[in-house]
Amino acid sequence: MLTIDELKFDSHGLIPAIVVDATSKKVLTLAYMNRESLGISLKEKRTCFWSRSRQELWRKGETSGNVQHIRTIVADCDRDALVVTVDKEGPACHLGTDSCFNDPLFISEAGEPFSVEGLYELLQGRKENLPEGSYTTYLFQKGLDKILKKVGEECTEVIIAGKAQDKRETVYEIADLAYHVLVLMVEMGISVEDIRTELASRHVIDHKVKQEKMV
Numbered sequence: 001m002l003t004i005d006e007l008k009f010d011s012h013g014l015i016p017a018i019v020v021d022a023t024s025k026k027v028l029t030l031a032y033m034n035r036e037s038l039g040i041s042l043k044e045k046r047t048c049f050w051s052r053s054r055q056e057l058w059r060k061g062e063t064s065g066n067v068q069h070i071r072t073i074v075a076d077c078d079r080d081a082l083v084v085t086v087d088k089e090g091p092a093c094h095l096g097t098d099s100c101f102n103d104p105l106f107i108s109e110a111g112e113p114f115s116v117e118g119l120y121e122l123l124q125g126r127k128e129n130l131p132e133g134s135y136t137t138y139l140f141q142k143g144l145d146k147i148l149k150k151v152g153e154e155c156t157e158v159i160i161a162g163k164a165q166d167k168r169e170t171v172y173e174i175a176d177l178a179y180h181v182l183v184l185m186v187e188m189g190i191s192v193e194d195i196r197t198e199l200a201s202r203h204v205i206d207h208k209v210k211q212e213k214m215v
Contacts, residue, residue, distance in 0.1 A: 004038055009081040012050060014050060017082045019092065021099075022071045023196055028092035029100040031060075033082070038073075045070050047084060066090035116182070116192055123186045139183050147187055152181045 009015050014032040018134040021028055031049040033041065037057055040048040044059075051058040068086040077080055093100040098117075112118065139147050151158030155179035159206040161170040185191070 002075055003080070004035055004042075006079060007075060007082075008078065009035065010080070015080060015082060017047075017049065017073075017084050019047065019068065019084045019086055020086050021092075022085045023200075024115070026099055027101055028068075028086070028088065028098075040098060041070060041073070041084075047086060053129070061089065064090065064094075066092065068092070092155075116170075119179075120182055120186065120188075122193050123182055127186055139180075140187065144184075144187055147180065147184050151177070151184055154180050 006182040008016055012150060013034045015034075015038070017031050017033050019028045019031060020026065026046045031047075032052060033048070034050045037048045037050045040057070040059070047060040047070060049058045049060065050056075067089045068084075069089075073082055073084050091098050093102075123136060128133055130140065131139045139150065154173065157173040158170065160178050161173045185195070
């Protein structure tokens with residue numbers, strides 16, 4: 001394990017810190033730490049940076065409530081940059097977005113890799129703009145009862161395919177179900193993070209139960 005004294009701070013006494021979401025692996029922000037803010041971060045296990053614009057310590061979330069709880073801090077091979085992996089509460093960016101990195105400079109023909117978060121954001125856009133000819137628009141216009149009916153239908157399709165032990169068909173139907181569940185989430189204002197947090201809490205409970213059984 002490294003110590004702060006082994007890190008290389010620049011001429012201003014700063015070291016860049018790339019903050020990454022522990023679950024989604026998404027880059028949240030790039031900030032800077034000095035020795036004091038890094039020491040506070042290690043002690044409190046939540047991110048504390050040095051604000052270059054205000055020339056003062058900045059505990060992430062002290063005014064917004066969007067705290068970042070630290071999982072790991074890893075230095076690069078030159079020990080002059082850090083990757084800080086966190087569990088976040090709320091958006092990372094002061095603009096209210098999940099990440100500070102939202103403006104593409106280049107995207108290859110292959111496009112961005114698929115993610116559940118990306119699909120969720122697309123569905124949010126469908127609900128806000130309601131483009132004509134979109135099946136998703138149709139669902140949002142029909143409302144909650146129609147969406148719930150489709151979720152129920154897709155559940156049945158998953159059961160039928162699974163009972164038949166048809167792996168390919170089951171994958172197809174699970175994908176359909178996942179899509180309709182995401183539509184339901186958008187309709188009800190349930191975020192991917194809400195589900196992730198719930199699953200994480202269940203993981204902790206299961207772990208404790210397992211330990212108790214072993215004892």
